[in-house]
Amino acid sequence: MTDTNKYLFNHTMVRVKDAQKSIKFYEDVFGMKLIRTDDFPEAKFTLYYLAFRPDNKPWTDREGVLELTQNYGTQDDDSYSVSNGNKDPKGYGHIAITVDNIESCCEQLEAKGVRFQKKLTDGRQKNIAFALDPDEYWVEIVQSDAYDDASKPSVSSPDSYHFHHTMIRIKDPKVSLKFYQEVLGMTLIRTKEFEAAKFTLYFLAYTDSRDNTHLWNREGVLELTWNWGTENEEGPVYHNGNDKPQGFGHICVSVDDLQAACKRLDGFDLVQWQKRPEEGRMKHIAFIRDPDNYWIELIAHEGTFFKAKHSL
Incomplete structure (x- = not known):
C-alpha cells in the first residue's frame, strides 16, 4: 500500500x-x-x-x-x-524564494551585482521581484506573510528564507488540476486570478501535517500558471x-x-x-x-x- x-x-x-x-x-x-x-x-x-x-x-x-x-x-x-523556459519555447517559469524583508533583500542583491528580470519598482506588481541566476533562470522573490511592517527585521537575513514554489505553465487547468490532485494526491491551497492580464495561478502542495497558516512561509509548493484560452489551442502548447x-x-x-x-x-x-x-x-x-x-x-x-x- x-x-x-x-x-x-x-x-x-x-x-x-x-x-x-x-x-x-x-x-x-x-x-x-x-x-x-x-x-x-x-x-x-x-x-x-x-x-x-x-x-x-x-x-x-x-x-x-x-x-x-x-x-x-x-x-x-x-x-x-x-533554455530558461521564459523565452521561446516557453514552459517552465521560475522558482520562488520567500524572504523576511523584500526591500532589504533586493538592496542586498543589487549590492552583490545580481541582475534582475524585474525589480520591485518595475511593472504593476510592486510586491515581487525576479532575479536572474547565472543561466538566466528566473528566481522570484516574495515577502513571507509571516512578517508584516511591524514584525519584519530592518535587515533581511537568509536564515529565514524558504524555497517556496516552482512554477510551470499549463495548457488546460481542469486537466492539470485533476492530474496533480487525483493522481499525485496534492491539495489546491490557493487560487489567484488576474483578470486584467488574463491569467490564473493555482498553488498546490502536500498538506497533511504541515503549517498552512502562512502560505508564503512554507516549502514544497507547485504553482501552475494558466494563460486564458490556451486550453482551446490545438496540440501541445508548452515546452517540457x-x-x-x-x-x-x-x-x-x-x-x-x-x-x-x-x-x-x-x-x-x-x-x-x-x-x-x-x-x-x-x-x-x-x-x-x-x-x-x-x-x-x-x-x-x-x-x-x-x-x-x-x-x-
Missing part, C-alpha cells in the same frame, strides 16, 4: 552550464547550502543538491530542495547554453525542458513505497510513463509525464534513491 498523505514535493531539477558558478550564486546570494553531490562518471554528469536549513533528515525526506545538473565539460563549451533546447528537467515527488506508488499510478489513464523503476540502470527511480509532458521523478523516502559518492 502507498499513502499520498506521506508524499513530499522533494526537489526541482534544472540543468546548468557551470555548476560552480551556480552553487556560488545560490549560496552567496540567497544563503542556500550544498547538502549533497552525486557524480555519475559513466554517464558524464554530476548532480548538486541545495536547500535552506540543512538538518539530519535524509535528503529524500524533506521539501524545498534544488537540484542542479551539469553535464561534463559544459562550463568550457562556448556553444552551450540552457527535456526536448531540445534543454533547461528545466523535472520536479520530484518522494513517496513512502516506490513500487506500491507505481502500481497505484498504473490505475490512472492520465499517467504517461517516461521510465518505470525496472527500466534502465537506475532501479530506484521512476518518471511519469503530466498532461503538458513535464517530467515528474518518483523516488522513495529514506535515502533509497542511490548511494552518494559525496555526501556533504
Whole structure:
C-alpha cells in the first residue's frame, strides 16, 4: 500500500552550464547550502543538491530542495547554453524564494551585482521581484506573510528564507488540476486570478501535517500558471525542458513505497510513463509525464534513491 498523505514535493531539477558558478550564486546570494553531490562518471554528469536549513533528515525526506545538473565539460563549451523556459519555447517559469524583508533583500542583491528580470519598482506588481541566476533562470522573490511592517527585521537575513514554489505553465487547468490532485494526491491551497492580464495561478502542495497558516512561509509548493484560452489551442502548447533546447528537467515527488506508488499510478489513464523503476540502470527511480509532458521523478523516502559518492 502507498499513502499520498506521506508524499513530499522533494526537489526541482534544472540543468546548468557551470555548476560552480551556480552553487556560488545560490549560496552567496540567497544563503542556500550544498547538502549533497552525486557524480555519475559513466554517464558524464554530476548532480548538486541545495536547500535552506540543512538538518539530519535524509535528503529524500524533506521539501524545498534544488537540484542542479551539469553535464561534463559544459562550463568550457562556448556553444552551450540552457533554455530558461521564459523565452521561446516557453514552459517552465521560475522558482520562488520567500524572504523576511523584500526591500532589504533586493538592496542586498543589487549590492552583490545580481541582475534582475524585474525589480520591485518595475511593472504593476510592486510586491515581487525576479532575479536572474547565472543561466538566466528566473528566481522570484516574495515577502513571507509571516512578517508584516511591524514584525519584519530592518535587515533581511537568509536564515529565514524558504524555497517556496516552482512554477510551470499549463495548457488546460481542469486537466492539470485533476492530474496533480487525483493522481499525485496534492491539495489546491490557493487560487489567484488576474483578470486584467488574463491569467490564473493555482498553488498546490502536500498538506497533511504541515503549517498552512502562512502560505508564503512554507516549502514544497507547485504553482501552475494558466494563460486564458490556451486550453482551446490545438496540440501541445508548452515546452517540457527535456526536448531540445534543454533547461528545466523535472520536479520530484518522494513517496513512502516506490513500487506500491507505481502500481497505484498504473490505475490512472492520465499517467504517461517516461521510465518505470525496472527500466534502465537506475532501479530506484521512476518518471511519469503530466498532461503538458513535464517530467515528474518518483523516488522513495529514506535515502533509497542511490548511494552518494559525496555526501556533504
